[in-house]
Amino acid sequence: MSELPAVWLTLRLAAVTTGVLLLLGTPLAWWLACTRSWLKGPVGAIVALPLVLPPTVLGFYLLAAMSPAGPVGTATQALGLGLLPFTFTGLVVGSVFYSLPFVVQPLQAAFESIGDRPIEAAATLRAGPLDRFFTVVVPLARRGFIGAIVLGFAHTIGEFGMVLMIGGNIPGATKVLSVALYDHVEALDYAKAHLLAGGMLAFSFIVLLVVYGRTRLPAPVR
């Protein structure tokens, strides 16, 4: 099957992106849930931007930033990392921004619904801050984590505009399923296009059915 490299690349991108998002998004969501700072509004808005922006806008700015003359590009070159556009790493960076709200918002909602009480109870039972987080907050926010993982993964699989901007269309490196589908349509190969589109539709539906059907997830957009 000629589509296998694209399938594998897409799954790898989604998995790595989801992993990075959990590492970055969890503390960010926790901060958003707990803070009383005036920064909560602006930061929350920035996190939510990818929900309303056309992916191409995000992709364009990221491409500009990561280009040889851009701030990020200058930095990565100075660090000996080379340039990120049209690489897998670049795609991961773009996907992290693109899927950020789909991970942060379910987590934030789950953290907020726990309330102070269980955390205070744990504190009076001698649990320190990190201990409380991992033994009380994480288990109680389990549904939020499942929702965040599934939505972050699925949303990354579904991206297109941003990938095209940053990643281009390099087989095995940046050619993900949605781009492959676009290629088939351009080439008027509707049989293959149907196969890919139908597969992704079925995949997305099953994922959402699992999330909404089983865990009654707090809506990602509130």
Added chain:
Amino acid sequence: MSDLEARFRLRRGDFLLDAELTTPARGVTALFGASGSGKTTLLRCVAGLERAPEGYLEVDGETWQDDARDLFVPAHRRACGYVFQEASLFPHLSVRGNLEYGLRRVPGTLRRVSFDETVATLDLAPLLGRSPDGLSGGERQRVAIGRAVLSSPRLLLMDEPIASLDAARKSEVLYYIERLRDQLAIPILYVSHAIDEVVRLADTMAVLSDGRVLACGSVTALASRLDLRPHLGRFEAGSVIEATVARHDLEYGIATLRFDGGELQAPDVQSLAGERLRVRIRARDVSLALSAPRDASFLNVLAGTVKEIGSLDGSGVDVAVAVGGAVVVARITRKSVSVLGLVPGTPVYALVKSIAIDRHSVGYA
């Protein structure tokens, strides 16, 4: 003697907590006051869940907060257990998991109570494998109390632990708190707005109003102080007498209780002869007479002298009567005070209906 010494100043909007409290760190000390008087905030400050910007706290010789030295020990480093009004059990853990949560975080050498002993005292054995969801309100609160005790606190803080329970569950949980007090010897700071709980459990009480500690002392001494009357609740008001069970009259189901000043007869006392009790006598259940009635139904006719007469502003007046070493407060009308010509020093008889001394007014001292 190991003590608890606390001073906190904390502003929350319109509310100002400006409390000073020194109390022996043993037995049960009640923080008593109406809702909004600041007792829960004070308790949270002691636990370290709330930080008063100006505060000092020393428990059992250990300083937990001293803003003069910029010292604030965070809640998880304070050896104090906290029982919330709602049990607040961890829903993702079994009863056993909840009980072990605090226990596992205390090094073996610092543990003061054993798992088995706590489970036995609170009768938790049948619940261990269950999930908190399946427990009744009373059972949940018992588990919460056991969980706090197992963290080996030097001080156990309880914030109205039975306020959200129905009457039957209340007395069930109270019974277990009494067992805890008697068997485990952990000092308890107990927040309550119900005087009958305070009488039943506490030796010492602090009366709070508008964020201030008005008075702190023994329950028997404070309960009969007329100046605290407005803060103790008009209809709940009464005096507290410490007594010993002298004998039981099985034919009528009446017990005779001996106190410093005479004897009291009360129905339905569950204690054995020789046990010490605290008896609360509501002021409105006490009448006064200048001579002892011979043919009335009062079983308790206590000879004494008027010690103090309360405010004469309304139609009802509180009169404190010294009976031996004890004080009995009577709430009578201003008209009666005038008709009987009562002034401090007048010899009177305090008449108390035995039936008014019910199960809820008797505590085990």
